[in-house]
Amino acid sequence: MDRDPRFKSGDGYLDAVYEPVPNSYDPSPDLFHWKKRHWITVSVDTSALMLEVWSLNQNVLDDFIQEAREFYLKRSVPPPEIIGSDSLLVAGTFESDDISYTWILEYLQSQNIMTDVVEFNFSTQQSAAGWSPKGKKETIHALPSSSSVHRFRWRSHWVQVNLYRDSQITIRFHSCDKSVLLDFIEAARLKYNEAAISRVNVHLTDGYANWGRVVAKSRRSFSTLILPDGIKETLLADIQEFTENEQWYAFAGVPHRRGYLLYGDPGTGKSTTVHALAGELGMEIYFVSLASPGVNNHTLGELFHSTPSHSILLIEDIDCAFPLRDDLSDEVASRDGYRETEMAEHRSEVTLAGLLNILDSVVSQEGRILIATTNHIDQLDPALIRPGRIDVKIKYSLAVDAQLENVFHRFYPGDKDPANPSGVQSGGGLTVSELEALAHEFAAAIPHSKYSIAQLQGYLLAWKNNPRGAVQGIPAWIALQEMEAAQAVRRGRREVNPSVGGDTADTVHGGDD
Numbered sequence: 118m119d120r121d122p123r124f125k126s127g128d129g130y131l132d133a134v135y136e137p138v139p140n141s142y143d144p145s146p147d148l149f150h151w152k153k154r155h156w157i158t159v160s161v162d163t164s165a166l167m168l169e170v171w172s173l174n175q176n177v178l179d180d181f182i183q184e185a186r187e188f189y190l191k192r193s194v195p196p197p198e199i200i201g202s203d204s205l206l207v208a209g210t211f212e213s214d215d216i217s218y219t220w221i222l223e224y225l226q227s228q229n230i231m232t233d234v235v236e237f238n239f240s241t242q243q244s245a246a247g248w249s250p251k252g253k254k255e256t257i258h259a260l261p262s263s264s265s266v267h268r269f270r271w272r273s274h275w276v277q278v279n280l281y282r283d284s285q286i287t288i289r290f291h292s293c294d295k296s297v298l299l300d301f302i303e304a305a306r307l308k309y310n311e312a313a314i315s316r317v318n319v320h321l322t323d324g325y326a327n328w329g330r331v332v333a334k335s336r337r338s339f340s341t342l343i344l345p346d347g348i349k350e351t352l353l354a355d356i357q358e359f360t361e362n363e364q365w366y367a368f369a370g371v372p373h374r375r376g377y378l379l380y381g382d383p384g385t386g387k388s389t390t391v392h393a394l395a396g397e398l399g400m401e402i403y404f405v406s407l408a409s410p411g412v413n414n415h416t417l418g419e420l421f422h423s424t425p426s427h428s429i430l431l432i433e434d435i436d437c438a439f440p441l442r443d444d445l446s447d448e449v450a451s452r453d454g455y456r457e458t459e460m461a462e463h464r465s466e467v468t469l470a471g472l473l474n475i476l477d478s479v480v481s482q483e484g485r486i487l488i489a490t491t492n493h494i495d496q497l498d499p500a501l502i503r504p505g506r507i508d509v510k511i512k513y514s515l516a517v518d519a520q521l522e523n524v525f526h527r528f529y530p531g532d533k534d535p536a537n538p539s540g541v542q543s544g545g546g547l548t549v550s551e552l553e554a555l556a557h558e559f560a561a562a563i564p565h566s567k568y569s570i571a572q573l574q575g576y577l578l579a580w581k582n583n584p585r586g587a588v589q590g591i592p593a594w595i596a597l598q599e600m601e602a603a604q605a606v607r608r609g610r611r612e613v614n615p616s617v618g619g620d621t622a623d624t625v626h627g628g629d630d
C-alpha cells in the first residue's frame with residue numbers, strides 16, 4: 118500500500134513514508150503483542166523492516182509509528198555516526214577564518230562534551246578557545262586532534278560535531294529543520310558575547326588576506342586611561358554617536374564609516390586607548406600592520422572588506438607603511454638620513470594610492486571604525502588624513518600636570534580608596550591626605566611634557582608600595598634619563614655619519630678649525 122506521509126515534520130524529523138512491499142521480501146517474521154491489544158508481526162532483513170498489524174483499523178499502525186518516533190527522539194543512546202554529507206540532515210560548516218568558528222568552538226567547549234577525547238593538540242598561544250586544565254590559569258589550552266567526531270544532545274536534538282584540526286568544524290543535526298541549526302548558532306553567538314564582556318578579542322591576519330588567529334586580552338577599564346581632561350570622554354561619545362546614527366548617514370547619503378588618527382609620542386597611550394575603547398564599547402579589534410609580510414594592496418582590500426561592522430579596524434604605526442610619497446624622492450630621503458634607513462627596513466607592499474583606494478572603496482564594510490596610530494603625523498601624506506578618510510585626529514602628548522598626579526594615584530590609591538577594592542597596590546600605609554600631598558610633590562618634581570606615561574609607569578614599578586621612596590628617587594631618575602637621552606643622540610649621529618664618533622669625533626672636528 119502506498120500512502121502519503123501522515124506525520125508532520127514540525128519537529129524537523131523526516132516524515133514516515135509507506136511503501137509497497139517488494140515482491141522478493143521473504144524474511145521470517147516475529148510476532149508480539151503491542152499494548153496488550155494488538156498483535157504485530159515484524160520482519161527484518163538487511164535493507165528493510167516490515168510491520169503487519171493484525172487489525173482492520175489503519176490507525177493502529179500510525180499510532181505505533183508515532184510512538185516509535187517519540188521513543189527515537191527521546192532516547193539517550195546517540196544515533197549512529199553520520200558519514201559523508203549527502204544525508205538529508207541539516208548541517209553547517211564553520212571555517213577557522215570566520216568569527217563564527219570561534220563562537221562554535223567556545224560554545225562546544227562550554228557544553229562539556231568531548232570528554233572521551235584522549236588525543237590533543239596543545240598550544241600556549243593566548244586564546245579563549247580550547248580546553249584548559251581545570252582550575253589553572255589558562256597558560257595552556259588544548260583542542261582535540263585532527264578529525265575527531267563527537268555526538269551529544271542539544272536541547273531535544275542529537276548533534277554530531279566533526280572537528281578538523283584548527284581549520285573547520287561541521288555540525289550535523291539529527292533533524293532536517295534548518296531553524297535548529299540557526300538556533301544553535303545564535304546560542305553560540307550569545308554565549309560568546311557574554312564571555313567577551315570580560316575580555317577584548319584581537320583578530321590578527323594570517324598573512325593571506327584572511328583574519329586568522331584571535332588573541333583574547335583581558336579587558337582594560339576605561340578609568341585606567343590617563344589622558345588630559347575630556348579627551349577619552351569625547352572620543353567615546355563620538356564613536357557612540359557614530360554607531361547609533363546609521364540611518365542618518367543613509368539619509369544624508371554619506372558612507373557610514375569613520376576614521377580616527379591617534380598621533381603623538383611613543384608610550385603616551387594610543388594603543389591603550391584603542392584597547393580600552395573596545396572593552397567599553399563591547400567591540401572586537403581587527404589588527405593589521407601594513408608593514409607585515411604578505412600585506413599588499415590586494416590583501417589589505419580583502420581584509421577591509423571582511424572586517425565585520427561594529428568592530429574596530431586598527432592600523433598601528435601607519436607611517437611605517439610607506440614613505441611620504443610612493444616614489445620616495447631624494448629630497449625627502451636626504452632631509453632625514455636616519456629616517457630613510459628606518460623606512461627602507463619597514464617598506465610595505467601597500468602603496469599610498471592603494472590605501473587611499475581601499476579607504477574610499479564601496480566594498481568597504483558600512484559601519485566600519487578605522488583607528489590608525491602614528492608617532493609621525495608629519496610623515497603622512499595630507500591626502501591620507503583628509504576628512505572622509507580620517508575624520509578625527511587626536512594628539513597624544515607627554516605627561517602634563519594632572520596626568521602626573523593621576524599616574525601616581527593609580528600606583529598608590531590608598532587602602533580605603535573605593536576605586537581599589539582589590540587592594541592590590543596599597544598606599545604604603547599612608548593616609549589619603551598624605552598621598553594627596555605626595556602626588557602634588559611628585560607632579561611638581563617632574564618636568565612637564567618631557568616623559569611619557571609609559572616611562573613614568575616603568576619608574577614607579579620599581580617603587581611599588583613605597584610612595585615616599587618614589588618621590589625621593591625622582592631627582593636621581595631624571596639625571597639618569599638625561600644622561601641616557603644624551604647618549605642616544607650621540608649614537609644617532611654616529612649612525613647617520615660614521616665619521617662622527619662621540620667624544621673622539623668632537624676632537625676631530627675641533628682639529629679641523
Ligand SMILES: Nc1ncnc2c1ncn2[C@@H]1O[C@H](COP(=O)(O)OP(=O)(O)OP(=O)(O)O)[C@@H](O)[C@H]1O
Pocket residue numbers: 341342343344381382383384385386387388389390490491492513569570571572574
Ligand atoms: N595615557 C595612558 N594611560 C594609561 N596607561 C598608559 C598611558 N600611556 C601609556 N600607558 C602605559 O604605557 C604602556 C605603553 O602604552 P601604549 O602602547 O598605549 O603607548 P603608545 O602611545 O601606543 O606607544 P607607541 O606609539 O610606541 O605604540 C602601556 O602598558 C600602558 O599601560
